[in-house]
Amino acid sequence: MENKSLLTSLKDSFKKGFRKRIKKAETIDAVLLLLQSKLGKLKLKRAEVTDAKQLKRIDTQIAILELQLQKAKEQSKKQQILVEARVDEQ
Amino acid sequence: MLKKILTPSIFLILAYGFWLSPNFKEIAAGVAIFLFGMLSLEEGFKSFTGGLLEKILQRTTNRLWKALSFGVVSSTLMQSSSLVSVITISFLSAGLIGLTEGVGIIFGANIGTTTGAWLVAGFGLKVKISAYAMPMLVFGVILLFQESKSSKGMGYILVGLGFLFLGIHYMKEGFDAFKDNIDLAQFAVTGFTGLLLYALIGIIATVVMQSSHATMVLIITALSVQQITYENALALAIGANVGTTITAILGAMSANHQGKRLAGAHLLFNLVTGVIAIVFIEQFLVAVNWTSELVGIHSSDDTLKLAVFHTLFNLVGVLVMLPFIGRLVALLEQFIEPIEQIKNKAKYLNGASVDFPDTAVEAVRNETINMFEIGLDILSQGLSFKTDDILSNKDLGRIAGAQKQAIGYNVNQNYEIRIKNIYSEIISFISRATFSWEEKQSGRIHWLRNANRNIVDAIKGVQHLNKNLVKYAFSDNSSIRSEYNKIRVQIASLLRELELIRHQDPEDHSILSFDVLRAEINEADNSLNERLIRLIHNKKITPLMGTSLMNDSGYAMDICQNLIAMGESLFVNQDVHKSSVEREISLTHEEINEAIVNRDSVEEV
Numbered sequence: 261m262e263n264k265s266l267l268t269s270l271k272d273s274f275k276k277g278f279r280k281r282i283k284k285a286e287t288i289d290a291v292l293l294l295l296q297s298k299l300g301k302l303k304l305k306r307a308e309v310t311d312a313k314q315l316k317r318i319d320t321q322i323a324i325l326e327l328q329l330q331k332a333k334e335q336s337k338k339q340q341i342l343v344e345a346r347v348d349e350q
Numbered sequence: 351m352l353k354k355i356l357t358p359s360i361f362l363i364l365a366y367g368f369w370l371s372p373n374f375k376e377i378a379a380g381v382a383i384f385l386f387g388m389l390s391l392e393e394g395f396k397s398f399t400g401g402l403l404e405k406i407l408q409r410t411t412n413r414l415w416k417a418l419s420f421g422v423v424s425s426t427l428m429q430s431s432s433l434v435s436v437i438t439i440s441f442l443s444a445g446l447i448g449l450t451e452g453v454g455i456i457f458g459a460n461i462g463t464t465t466g467a468w469l470v471a472g473f474g475l476k477v478k479i480s481a482y483a484m485p486m487l488v489f490g491v492i493l494l495f496q497e498s499k500s501s502k503g504m505g506y507i508l509v510g511l512g513f514l515f516l517g518i519h520y521m522k523e524g525f526d527a528f529k530d531n532i533d534l535a536q537f538a539v540t541g542f543t544g545l546l547l548y549a550l551i552g553i554i555a556t557v558v559m560q561s562s563h564a565t566m567v568l569i570i571t572a573l574s575v576q577q578i579t580y581e582n583a584l585a586l587a588i589g590a591n592v593g594t595t596i597t598a599i600l601g602a603m604s605a606n607h608q609g610k611r612l613a614g615a616h617l618l619f620n621l622v623t624g625v626i627a628i629v630f631i632e633q634f635l636v637a638v639n640w641t642s643e644l645v646g647i648h649s650s651d652d653t654l655k656l657a658v659f660h661t662l663f664n665l666v667g668v669l670v671m672l673p674f675i676g677r678l679v680a681l682l683e684q685f686i687e688p689i690e691q692i693k694n695k696a697k698y699l700n701g702a703s704v705d706f707p708d709t710a711v712e713a714v715r716n717e718t719i720n721m722f723e724i725g726l727d728i729l730s731q732g733l734s735f736k737t738d739d740i741l742s743n744k745d746l747g748r749i750a751g752a753q754k755q756a757i758g759y760n761v762n763q764n765y766e767i768r769i770k771n772i773y774s775e776i777i778s779f780i781s782r783a784t785f786s787w788e789e790k791q792s793g794r795i796h797w798l799r800n801a802n803r804n805i806v807d808a809i810k811g812v813q814h815l816n817k818n819l820v821k822y823a824f825s826d827n828s829s830i831r832s833e834y835n836k837i838r839v840q841i842a843s844l845l846r847e848l849e850l851i852r853h854q855d856p857e858d859h860s861i862l863s864f865d866v867l868r869a870e871i872n873e874a875d876n877s878l879n880e881r882l883i884r885l886i887h888n889k890k891i892t893p894l895m896g897t898s899l900m901n902d903s904g905y906a907m908d909i910c911q912n913l914i915a916m917g918e919s920l921f922v923n924q925d926v927h928k929s930s931v932e933r934e935i936s937l938t939h940e941e942i943n944e945a946i947v948n949r950d951s952v953e954e955v
Contacts, residue, residue, distance in 0.1 A: 283927060288935075291932060291935065317866070320945070323945040326945070331934075
């Protein structure tokens with residue numbers, strides 16, 4: 261009886277951890293999409309701006325977004341690997 | 351309670367006196383007219399306050415000796431040390447002068463007020479001053495009916511002087527007639543007992559009449575007709591000097607702590623002076639005779655000798671007390687502490703929401719936003735900007751450049767009164783609320799608690815920065831002025847930006863969008879450091895200024911970092927999963943610098 265309950269709780273904990281991983285991977289992907297969309301919009305906006313001060317700010321935003329995007333992609337890949345590893349374990 | 355009993359008792363005694371003697375009635379009427387004259391005079395001088403008087407006071411009280419001279423001159427001109435005290439208290443309360451200067455004015459006013467005795471003894475009794483009183487009253491009343499404030503003021507002064515002269519005349523007449531019927535001198539008490547007894551009578555008379563000036567006039571007129579002995583008159587003068595402080599204390603009861611301190615200084619000064627005069631009365635008598643002889647006063651002219659005595663013992667009092675003025679101020683500041691101002695209280699932290707985690711989080715969030723709003727005001731003023739200017743679209747650089755002087759603002763005091771209490775209530779609420787361990791360690795409540803700390807740290811940073819900012823942002827050296835203005839404009843612009851973000855939809859902003867603000871701050875700091883080296887190298891600023899600027903740019907950086915961190919926790923979408931992912935993706939200091947390098951390399955291409 262005790263062994264069964266231990267097994268159940270292990271299963272529950274595994275499921276919980278798995279759900280958490282999936283949720284995180286989903287959130288990262290959502291953030292990634294948002295960043296891509298923002299970057300696209302900014303690049304379009306840049307073409308219209310002529311004011312030097314505003315242009316500098318947009319360029320800063322673009323440079324920052326590109327780095328964030330790069331980080332987000334790395335994170336996404338990492339999460340993907342972790343989720344796949346869990347699926348294999350299961 | 352005492353006042354309730356005192357007034358009817360005085361009424362009864364006076365009525366009995368009037369019934370008993372018509373001469374007493376004349377003397378009492380003289381005192382009443384004299385006091386009314388003083389009130390008119392005060393009213394007249396008050397109409398000149400709010401401009402000229404303040405300007406003079408500000409310019410002439412920045413040194414102790416100047417404050418002392420101002421006290422002497424102003425109370426001589428106004429013939430009212432109490433009006434000088436009232437103005438001094440108002441300036442002290444407004445922070446325009448310090449307590450030391452305020453005490454200096456009071457000391458000076460004590461010497462200045464002795465000129466009244468000289469005027470009455472030397473002029474009032476020798477000349478038929480009622481002849482001057484009548485035209486003064488007529489011209490004064492005509493001026494009172496004029497439209498302009500200054501004409502009215504002049505009117506009050508003339509009417510006041512007229513009544514003063516008329517009052518003296520009636521007192522003199524009354525005592526003249528009195529001496530034919532009753533000889534008050536028969537009640538004279540000699541020796542040390544007489545000295546103490548008459549000093550006490552002088553105190554009581556001054557408390558009742560609320561004017562040492564009136565008591566002195568009464569003493570001089572009574573002395574001029576030998577109704578009191580010279581010896582007793584001296585004791586009465588000492589008593590009048592002590593009694594006047596009771597008037598000041600009564601007046602200061604409704605004043606703030608600064609007014610109370612000044613009244614305390616007045617009391618201590620006059621008590622010490624009184625004790626010195628009583629203890630060294632023999633020496634004073636010798637000094638009075640010697641001085642009188644020196645200035646050509648006849649040895650039988652007791653009234654003028656009384657004026658000499660009055661001036662001498664006040665002068666000695668000032669000479670004795672002046673070296674201890676610093677200690678006196680320290681003592682007063684130690685014993686009369688500011689009345690604790692009503693501290694701000696939390697608006698949203700309700701005990702009922704403690705048991706409901708979601709409601710409790712929302713309460714903490716709202717309270718933190720409330721704290722930010724108060725903090726924004728403190729930070730703005732600490733940077734010497736008006737909060738409204740920061741919240742507007744005005745060019746902050748131009749405002750900073752046009753400012754001629756700093757806003758006098760005590761950041762720490764405002765933190766203590768307006769923020770500290772709310773902050774401690776938030777921390778206490780969080781500890782009482784039933785949040786999960788996770789929520790407290792890494793969830794929403796964790797970040798809100800951090801946001802609170804960020805606000806407090808930003809205020810503390812501005813408190814440090816404020817010291818040099820006040821000094822250098824308004825300096826004659828244009829280079830250091832420009833650098834400090836850049837620092838305060840940078841922080842103020844960030845505050846404006848955060849305020850804009852706060853009022854936008856939280857969905858439009860993510861934690862990641864704050865990295866741009868971080869990049870801009872890093873850039874500003876880097877270029878400041880580059881300029882700093884050039885400025886020192888080109889001798890535009892001294893190395894000492896450079897060190898201050900370097901330290902303060904550090905403070906500015908910390909303030910901005912704290913404000914951005916606060917914004918990230920407070921003004922964006924509260925989704926826990928999204929926040930945690932965004933915090934992982936958010937750029938580090940080095941990555942931000944890398945992004946700037948990337949941007950610049952693209953621009954160069």
